Amino acid sequence: MNYRFYGADTVELAKKYGTPLYVMSEDFIVERCREIHESFLKKYENTYAVFAGKAFCTKEMCRILKREGLGLDVVSGGELYTALSVGFPADKIIFHGNNKTLSELNMAVESGVGRIVVDHDMELDIIQKIAEEAKIDASVLLRIAPGVDPHTHRYMVTGQADSKFGIPNKDAVLRHTVQKALSFNNIELKGFHFHVGSQLLDNASHLKSVDVLCTLFDKLNQWFDYWPHEINIGGGYGIKYTHEDQPEQLNAFISPIMHKITEFSEKSGKKRPAVIIEPGRWIVGEAGITLYTIGYIKRIPDIRTYVSVDGGMPDNPRPSLYQARYEAVIANKYGDPLTEKVTIAGRCCESGDVLIWDIEIPEPEPGDILAVKATGAYNYSMANNYNKLPFPPIVMLKKGKDRLIVERQTYEQLVSREL
Ligand code: LLP
Secondary structure, rough: OOOOOOEEEEHHHHHHHHOEEEEEEEHHHHHHHHHHHHHHHOOOOOOEEEHHHHHHOOOHHHHHHHHHHOOEEEEOHHHHHHHHHOOOOOHHEEEOOOOOOOHHHHHHHHHHHOOEEEOOHHHHHHHHHHHHOOOOOOOEEEEEEEOOOOOOOHHEEEOHHHOOEEOOOOOHHHHHHHHHHHOOOOEEEEEOOOOOOEEOOOOHHHHHHHHHHHHHHHHHHHHHEEEEEEEOOOOOOOOOOOOOOOOHHHHHHHHHHHHHHHHHHHHHHHOOOEEEOOOOHHHHHHHHHEEEEEEEEEEEEEOOOOOHHHHHHHOOHHHHHHOOOOEOOOOOOHHOOEEEEEEEEOOOOOOOOEEEEEEEOOOOOOOOOOEEOOOOOOOHHOOOOOOOOOOEEEEEEEEEEEEEOOOOOOOOHHHHHOO
């Protein structure tokens, strides 16, 4: 039996487009966008949702988001350019980054992005200058490093005190930065942002961070008689990579956070600030699979069997970067008994290029198609050309029909920038 993914026969897709091949389900993405509408946007007034583009930034994704009425978080001129190139509304874009360049800030102001999230007080001076010259007011949020440390891979933690991201949660620094933002004529301080980390299976760190921000709001009220219009609580909602991952439902994740913010605002006798969420992985992670062709099978007696595939760390750097775990099936032997424990190796000249350690599969043979699951987030967006391997194409599935949304990179394109 062949493995089917959202109505498509994956073995046929591999034949038609070749491997390695990213396959994405538009149905899944749309389902997730609609769940955000149901369990967040419609449920609570004065709320907004943006997709964190870093998880999967392509023109087609921007078109889908536009149709589904979600905003977009970008972290670079490149991501901003991608969105603008398909007419994504600039006012629904939030521009992040701990070290945005002058030209990127110019591009953001000129294109009229909805919010710039300021990571450092020096950035305020630059934005003020650009906005003054453009004779506009730039709407900004200040990113706070709340000083909480969630339980996830250390490279996916962002909100701890010792972090390159955000303004430190120290009274003197905060007071200085907020005062500066409020004093600038062409800067409108809309509120605050935090993002604590990624692939979080519960909301404990978000709740702690909301406490930190509420304490800050009380202080700002006393210091400057200032109350924020907005609070952006970042992304980070975990997904199911393997059967062991049990992420909280979005509704269960968010509702205690909303309750806390509402209760605090009421106690303070103030209007609840607008609440913005920025999920990336949660929208696209489980929407994707990657198809590979199995090549050589190396059996080392009494030690291990390596099953090599025609991709690896260039199309999915996550296992080697974060020891991320994935599940996979042999697509043309789906449902066959799992008779062997093997290790799936990538094809790079790198011992760390292993996609999955110790997985049980039916007896593998050269030419079999391997489908690795839940590769929709941070795979294509983190892909690279190591060993001069060309980028795989992306096929989008909608109601069982496939269409190419990104072409396979050719050898000519691989060298086209080299003089
Ligand atoms: N907002 C901000 C400001 C962020 O920095 C991030 C992720 C997100 C939202 C979205 O987080 P998500 O909902 O996708 O967890 N490359 C790593 C993940 C790095 C995420 C960095 N920031 C990975 O492959 O796991």
